[in-house]
Amino acid sequence: MLESIYIGMSGLTAYAKGLQTISNNVANLNTAGFKTSTPGFADLYYGQQFARGEPGAMNTMQFGSGVEYGYSSLNFAQGDLRVSNGQLDLAIQGKGFLTLLDGDTARYARTGQFAVGNDGFIEDKATGLKLAALSASGSLGPISLAGKQISPPQATTVIRFSDNLSTGSTSFSIPDVDVFDANGGKHTLTIAFAPDSSIVPGRWQVTVSDENNIPVQQGTLQFNGGIPEPGRDRIDFTLTSADAPPLTVTLDFSTGVTGFSAGSFSSLRVSDKDGYGTGTLSSMNVDVDGRLVLQYSNGQTDELGTIALASFANPQQLVQQGNGLFDASHASPPQYRSSNGAGVGQLLAGATEASNVDLSTEFGQLILIQRGFQASSQVISTANEMIMQLFQMRGQG
Structure with a gap:
């Protein structure tokens, strides 16, 4: 019966962690780019005991050791796309991730609000990470406005x-x-x-x-x-x-x-x-092909490159880190594409992606976890009562 108590305690621990996952999902209802996690549970090691052999039956009995909080899978369903006023607010309709550079380390995000930093690089307002683009040769690098603030004049001929x-x-x-x-x-x-x-x-x-x-x-x-x-x-x-x-x-x-x-x-x-x-930089925008286009007061335009979208063979290997970022240290290297390329969706400017939290789904999961927690608690209470009865019988003897 002591084993039953430990099994019940494993249920309390696992369902408490499941509640933590659901709580985090609900709390991030209005967090841009947030992806929900679906809690998962796994049974623990099974021990065996020998049993009296019967014709056609195994001569061992198996007993489980309880439950643990297992792998929680990320839900990459599309969140609602919301129009914003930022020229460099970016979202993706469909698959893919924006690529952000933290030095030589790449991080990934589904949406972001970007601006030109003090060093001339385009960076995320929340994290300061630099937005990456594809060069003509297909290499990855940060986007810099150095030398692009002014459009030099051209003589009339x-x-x-x-x-x-x-x-x-x-x-x-x-x-x-x-x-x-x-x-x-x-x-x-x-x-x-x-x-x-x-x-x-x-x-x-x-x-x-x-x-x-x-x-x-x-x-x-x-x-x-x-x-x-x-x-x-x-x-x-x-x-x-x-x-x-x-x-x-x-x-x-x-x-x-x-x-x-x-x-x-x-x-x-x-x-x-x-x-x-001579023209000065008046606005920036992203066209349908994901190219970052600069517009100058003299009517001229220039391009800074194509914003890189990352395509992962198995997005479930990504780890959600906070601030809308995902870590790919344990994932297979991604393929980098332009907007509407193979395996990626369309890059949208002037928009952000809302979280994909569905309250009805989360509350349904919440009820199931609550019932599991109550049941595990009841197992512990029942095992405790049985042990107390044993102690009482011994005292009476």
């Missing part, structure tokens, strides 16, 4: 035009044409057109003036049958500045420009031009 310059116009001009020099300085030009058909039909005098309305250069545009004549459909001009090297720009009328009569109305316009000034 060509201005392209389209639409019609009517032969009936006595004058026409296109104001507020912005060009940029090699240092990012902006120069606002006016391009004026005056007919010069007294010498050759279809000829126009083109004058480029700076922001002070001072002519910079003049050139000739020639139409032949309403189409710019090859060799006379481009005009080069050079703009000088005290703060930058001389800027040479080509006015290109070769494609999409016509010179037909439309009365006094001309629709000629700038259709395209290159060059831009």
